[in-house]
Amino acid sequence: MEYTVNKLAKISGVSGRTLRYYDKIGLLKPARVNSSGYRIYGQKEVDLLQQILFYRELEVSLEDIKEIIHQPDFDRKLALKNHYEELKDKRARLDKIMATVEKTIASIEGGNPMQDKDKFEGFKEKLINENEKKYGKENREKYGDDTVEASNAKLRGMSQEDYDNMTKLGEEIFELLKEAYLTGDPNSPEALKLAEKHKEWLMYSWPSYTKEAHAGLAEMYVADERFTAYYDKAVKGGTKFLRDAINNYINM
Amino acid sequence: MEYTVNKLAKISGVSGRTLRYYDKIGLLKPARVNSSGYRIYGQKEVDLLQQILFYRELEVSLEDIKEIIHQPDFDRKLALKNHYEELKDKRARLDKIMATVEKTIASIEGGNPMQDKDKFEGFKEKLINENEKKYGKENREKYGDDTVEASNAKLRGMSQEDYDNMTKLGEEIFELLKEAYLTGDPNSPEALKLAEKHKEWLMYSWPSYTKEAHAGLAEMYVADERFTAYYDKAVKGGTKFLRDAINNYINM
DNA sequence: GATAAGGGTTTACGTAACGTCAAGGTCAAT
């Protein structure tokens, strides 16, 4: 049984263009080309096309299909396993996206149409701007421009969920500071837990954590009255206590 | 605060090219262009970009984002709901694909590496070829070329699972025929069940079921010795019994 | 004042997997 392009197209369900394309990229060549330049496919090509379509259904790229089909010693199992992992990642991403879309719809339905998101984005911008105004110069000197830019970029790229978690963690730290301070000992388990939470919090916005940076920041907290004012709102002397706790944590 | 392309690129995490592209397609125009042709963005554009990136994360197309962002009376909720439906479909498809990939891997691991699929495809082709050789002419005369081609296409497009179910159903019919024949009555519940199963089986390969086609096929079974030989393997006179059962079933 | 470095600009090709013309050759039947 021999088929021209459109004959094969009809029985296989793909378009003629697709068959010509597959010929062009070397995925499926016709058995022969007749004297007038027509592509002629035979039974073997029909079978091959079936296999190609099978893998195509699985969203394997034509490039990969080419290897799977034409290399007899190709490890199909490994290829499929890799492909499976890709699909899994894709689905995980899809799930996250769907959750966000759901939440966004809910927030619109909840009567604050777009406002919350606006606020959220605004918060992030404000936070970055404030950071930049207040500590930009010091930070840039201390850690270099790239680090600061990276930090800002990370903040901007944060999802609302991350942002919420970060602010929650910020509040937790505030409470922990009060508790830990009562122990009077910057080496107490409470103080060390405080320092650890502070590290976690830091890592939300800091691209890469190092002990040195952490220690540097702690010093800056004490040196800069704006930080001191903030942490001393929890308890007087809280900023120094936090610095000591961080130093102890680092040297653990 | 004013930004040139690369400044904005850095703080937003996108590339300069992306910003120029967004300008070109009218998604995000700079606040102004200075005397040397440089794009200058302001705070408003930063905020807009944030929103754009938010929707981009959700895999909304730039075309759709344009409407969401720039049309104040646009129904964002509806847009997101539609988008959500799309995502749902996408995930459903992904799930199906993943299941098939898993099965294919399992079949490779099961020790019949690729052979089964090969065989499967081979079977399908053989089935179609045999059908074509044996009954092609009759069928084409009876139902028209288009119907036959459609039937073949459907067969070819069948998944292995469908194929397996079809062959299993074929065996079931064979057994049912034996049982039903014992009742001696082509109107007995067993006979009617047989006819129904035969209809199910038919529908695997037949694009659209009609009573007339079913009856026509039943007649062909009796008239054609190759069919008769097949069904009479179950019991002598089985083919005729099947035809009668089908006719009774149709006229129920 | 020349030059180099480091911005900015536009134009244009490449990506994946085809759909969709457009212009023109082939084949069978009338």
Added chain:
DNA sequence: ATTGACCTTGACGTTACGTAAACCCTTATC
């Protein structure tokens, strides 16, 4: 000889940019 169906090869359009290439502007340095 003509018609109509089927074949061929370009070539552009699709999405959201990446990646040059070729060129302009500004600033710092020698």
